[in-house]
Amino acid sequence: MEPIRSHTIAVLVDNEAGVLARVIGLFSGRGYNIDSLTVAKVEDSRNLSRITVVTSGTEMVIEQIKAQLDRLVPVHKVQDLTIDGPSLERELALVKVVSTGEKRVEALRLADAFRARVLDSTAQSFVFELTGATSKIDAFIDLMRGLGLAELSRTGVVAIQRGAGSL
Amino acid sequence: MSQNVMTGAEMVLKALVDQGVDTVFGYPGGAVLPIYDALYQQEDIKHVLVRQEGGAAHAAEGYARSTGKVGVLLVTSGPGATNAVTGLTDALMDSIPLVCLTGQVPTHLIGNDAFQEADTVGITRPCTKHNWLVKDIKDLPRILHEAFYVARSGRPGPVVVDLPKDIQLTTGVYTPPANVQHKSYRPQVKGDLNKIRQAVDMIAAAKKPIFYTGGGVVNSGPQASQLLRELVRMTGYPITSTLMGLGAYPASDKQWLGMLGMHGTFEANHAMHDCDLMVCVGARFDDRITGRVNAFSPNSKKIHIDIDPSSINKNVRVDLPIIGDCGHVLEDMIKVWKSKQLRPDRAALEAWWQQIDEWRARDCLRYRPSNEIIKPQYAIQRLHALTKGPNTYITTEVGQHQMWAAQFIGFEEPNRWMTSGGLGTMGYGLPAAIGVQMAHPDALVVDVAGEASIMMNIQELATAIQYRLPVKIFILNNQYMGMVRQWQELLHGNRYSESYMHALPDFVKLAEAFGAVGLRCDKPDALDDTINEMVSIKRPVLVDCMVDQKENCFPMVPSGAAHNEMILGPEDEAHRDISAEGMALV
Numbered sequence: 001m002e003p004i005r006s007h008t009i010a011v012l013v014d015n016e017a018g019v020l021a022r023v024i025g026l027f028s029g030r031g032y033n034i035d036s037l038t039v040a041k042v043e044d045s046r047n048l049s050r051i052t053v054v055t056s057g058t059e060m061v062i063e064q065i066k067a068q069l070d071r072l073v074p075v076h077k078v079q080d081l082t083i084d085g086p087s088l089e090r091e092l093a094l095v096k097v098v099s100t101g102e103k104r105v106e107a108l109r110l111a112d113a114f115r116a117r118v119l120d121s122t123a124q125s126f127v128f129e130l131t132g133a134t135s136k137i138d139a140f141i142d143l144m145r146g147l148g149l150a151e152l153s154r155t156g157v158v159a160i161q162r163g164a165g166s167l
Numbered sequence: 168m169s170q171n172v173m174t175g176a177e178m179v180l181k182a183l184v185d186q187g188v189d190t191v192f193g194y195p196g197g198a199v200l201p202i203y204d205a206l207y208q209q210e211d212i213k214h215v216l217v218r219q220e221g222g223a224a225h226a227a228e229g230y231a232r233s234t235g236k237v238g239v240l241l242v243t244s245g246p247g248a249t250n251a252v253t254g255l256t257d258a259l260m261d262s263i264p265l266v267c268l269t270g271q272v273p274t275h276l277i278g279n280d281a282f283q284e285a286d287t288v289g290i291t292r293p294c295t296k297h298n299w300l301v302k303d304i305k306d307l308p309r310i311l312h313e314a315f316y317v318a319r320s321g322r323p324g325p326v327v328v329d330l331p332k333d334i335q336l337t338t339g340v341y342t343p344p345a346n347v348q349h350k351s352y353r354p355q356v357k358g359d360l361n362k363i364r365q366a367v368d369m370i371a372a373a374k375k376p377i378f379y380t381g382g383g384v385v386n387s388g389p390q391a392s393q394l395l396r397e398l399v400r401m402t403g404y405p406i407t408s409t410l411m412g413l414g415a416y417p418a419s420d421k422q423w424l425g426m427l428g429m430h431g432t433f434e435a436n437h438a439m440h441d442c443d444l445m446v447c448v449g450a451r452f453d454d455r456i457t458g459r460v461n462a463f464s465p466n467s468k469k470i471h472i473d474i475d476p477s478s479i480n481k482n483v484r485v486d487l488p489i490i491g492d493c494g495h496v497l498e499d500m501i502k503v504w505k506s507k508q509l510r511p512d513r514a515a516l517e518a519w520w521q522q523i524d525e526w527r528a529r530d531c532l533r534y535r536p537s538n539e540i541i542k543p544q545y546a547i548q549r550l551h552a553l554t555k556g557p558n559t560y561i562t563t564e565v566g567q568h569q570m571w572a573a574q575f576i577g578f579e580e581p582n583r584w585m586t587s588g589g590l591g592t593m594g595y596g597l598p599a600a601i602g603v604q605m606a607h608p609d610a611l612v613v614d615v616a617g618e619a620s621i622m623m624n625i626q627e628l629a630t631a632i633q634y635r636l637p638v639k640i641f642i643l644n645n646q647y648m649g650m651v652r653q654w655q656e657l658l659h660g661n662r663y664s665e666s667y668m669h670a671l672p673d674f675v676k677l678a679e680a681f682g683a684v685g686l687r688c689d690k691p692d693a694l695d696d697t698i699n700e701m702v703s704i705k706r707p708v709l710v711d712c713m714v715d716q717k718e719n720c721f722p723m724v725p726s727g728a729a730h731n732e733m734i735l736g737p738e739d740e741a742h743r744d745i746s747a748e749g750m751a752l753v
Contacts, residue, residue: 014351017300022292029293060480067477073297073317076351 002058006035007082008089008159009066012167014074015041015049022072023051032057032065036091036134036156048076050167052158079167081159089159093137094119095128099148107147114140125150171342175304176201176335179268182311184211185343188239190230190605191215192223196243197283198270201335215605215634218626220247222598224254225624228263229602232585233560235388237264237318238602244270245283248329249290253592255325256294260589261411262386264323266314267295273333274302287329296324297352301331304339312344321354322475323386354474358491358499366446366470366487367503373444374515375522376404379427379456382411382588383449383473384493385581391494392416392581395448398501402511405523407435409450410573411588418577424523425532428456429724430570433531433733434523436722439464440730441522447471449493452483453589454752462729472496531722531735532574541691543568543643543714547575547615550641553698559583560603560612564596564620567649567720572615594623597640601627604636611639611702618644618711619668628681631707639701640709642674645716653719658745678709689713726752 013019020039027034036054041047055065062080070078081087095116097107104126111118111128114136120127130140134157141152161167173181179202183191192215195203206214217223220242227238238258242251248269258265272281288300297317299310307330314326370376378399384391392415399406399422406416407427416423425432427439436458439445445467450456452471457463460482469485471478472493479488489496534544547568561576562585563569569586578584585603587595596614604612614621621642631638651666675685684704688697688711701708723734727749 018288018292021289025293060484063480064477067475067479071321071475071477073352 002060004056004058005062005082006054006056007062007080008052008054008087008157009069010079010081010159010167011051011053011069011075012077013049013051013072014076015047016074019049019074020051022074023053023069026068026072027055027065030064030068032061038156038158052156054157077167079161081161084161085165086162087159088162089133089157090131091134091137091157092129092131092155093141094153095130095141095144095149096125096151097128097144097148098125098150100124103147107144110140110143110147116140171340172338173341174201174205174335175307175330175337175339176205178307178339178341179311179330179335180205180209180212181341182308182344183239186312186315187236188212191239191241192217192226192230192602193241194220194223194243194247196247196270198244198272198332199241199247199268199330199335201332202241202268202270202330213605214241215601215630217598217601217630219624220250221253221594222601222624222627222630224251224265224267225257225592225595225598226602226605226627226630227265228254228258228261228595229562229585229599230606231263231265231602232599233582233603234606235582237266237315239266239268241268242270243283244272244287245285247283248285248287252290252294253590255291255327257587257590257592257595258325259294259296261587262323262382263325264318265325266318267325267327269327269329270335271300271329271331274331275333277331287327291327294325295327298327298329300329301334304334304337307334307339308342313349315344316349317352320352322383355490356474356492356495358472358489358496360499362487362489363496363499364503366489367500367507367509369444369468369470369487370402370446370500371504371507371509371511373404374512375442375519376402376444376446377438377442378404378406378446378448379408379439379450380406380412380415380448381409381450384412384415387449387492387494389581391492391497394494394497394501398497398504401501401504403516404511405438405520407431407439409456409588410586412450413573413584414578414581417579419579426573429458430574430720430722431724432574433529433722433735434526436724436730436733437526438523442467445469447473447485448497449473451478452481454482457483458724458732459727459729464730529735531733534718534736537715538691541689541694541712541714543645543718544571544575545691546643546694546712546714547571549694550613550615550698551576553695554611554613554702556611558607558610560585560600560607560610562586562596562599562603562612562614564614564616564623565591565593566617566620567645567653568615568617568620568643570650570720571643593620597621597624597638598627598630600638600640601630601634601636604631604638605634613639613641616640616642617649618642618646618671618674619648625677628678628683628707628709632682636707637705638707640707641701642709642711643714644671644674644711645714645718646671647716650720656719657725658750674709674711678707681707683707683709685709685711687711687713725749
């Protein structure tokens, strides 16, 4: 069996109705995985959006995914950031922790160690904002579980190639 | 300027004319009435009223496949659009260029569950190459021209333009098609020359080569078929083709091995299995072709020419992919072959042909003839013998009769064979024949059918009558869904669950009720006369040909088996066990 690997793929698309449905429909219709997906408009002048999708599969499946994405009519470019040289991946999380006493103090101490910002606080709760690689966010969340983790909102991965090259 | 100011409905017709459309297949309804009204007031475009929107889609497919042009259908919102979905999916699977215009409820009602509202772009997104919902009259001319561009460019396919009724009634400015590059969709048509050189070297060096070609050659246009013939003859190599590719290479040629795949010939499948070089031109290694993938042609190098990059390495890993239009790539290959003055390895080729001739000698399409009962294979052989010619077009439904037609009708030219390959849509053949006949009024168009399939779109006989289209329906009537029964025999202990056709109509009377001619034949010695009579009548004719009920379609690569594990006939069948994995395959 070929090994299954995670790939981060950036897709530049026309910002038009239904384009996200096309991409998601492609993944569900052909049985590909979506581990994370983010989308936002990135170019006003050409009306383009950028989709970042983290997916996993064998080399043959990843090759298929890219070819299938590329043949969608509103897709301008597809880039495999995992293969095309070093890239940066970041995610943002909003983490609500509800606790009192020692646990509350410990949560705040750890947040400081992770360089999370306190966006909101009440006598019983904090909302932390944390940016970083997925692994860092996962680690922070794991620590918060024992300290009153109440709610979690994550953006999913956004990624970009290092250096001067661009999509 | 003022002559370019018109309603959306008029723009639709203007765009069709500017795109070279002469025929539209359709069915009116509330949400397309403005377009039908505009249609009524012009003479450039012929409209063919089908009897169900599914028929419009298949008729447009038949029109497109037999002409190389884009087929157009026009249907209403809601059920009009959903009825067309099967035909759209069929066209997507077989890469047939279609533009489907659907009416839609007015924009302010979209999302309100209005009468005859359906989310047409949502429903058709996975079964089209692309689709558009027009929300502003300013976008309409651009979208219409873009629709034709997308449908016919690259790997062809169906597109949908969903037209809300208020847009059809709004006035705007029409712009004619312009030669502007599409902003994102620009398929590569020229192949990489370095790869082409490499491919030609591999072809020249091969000892046991085979050309395996598909519908891509037909889609590329008649020129591609000519180039294929030139290259194949220059090399002297054997050639086989998929169901979709029949006709690109003449069946009468000595280098032709017949169709390959599940019901392909023994020699084609064995040559595929044993070859050392496979040159795949415009085919996609689908499961009907490969059999068990891990046993597929284990010792060959594979070259794959395809215009669609997503076809490469999808099912089978290839050694040298060339992205491009078959016609362009074949042309470059021939140039390179000539400029390098290459010669095939004569000795190796002779040994290879000797091996192939041994496989041929198995005479895999033989069947037990009969004087009492019409063998379906014999019926097709006689049909072919008595109707062959460059002006004969064959369509089929889906099932045993389709495979027999593919095996026994020798096609000499492309675009003469219309069949539902990828989707396997029963009910395709009659409407497709209507589409073909509209495009070729003087041609002989025969729908080779089964008694089960024909019932799926029999209503289209009324269309043939209305437009005086002399299509012929040749039913191989075995009173079973033959292919279903064949699989039940092979896999399910002869338990014929729901595959017997109870309560069949009297097809002769049925034809007569529609205003067509019905003929029945149940004796081998009356067959020729019946076929000749069918051909001589310049009206729609239905032939109810009663054939051997028990005959099955061979040879066969059973599901889950390899190319060299074919079943040659009923005697062979008993000794083959199908694996559990094979049982699960379709």
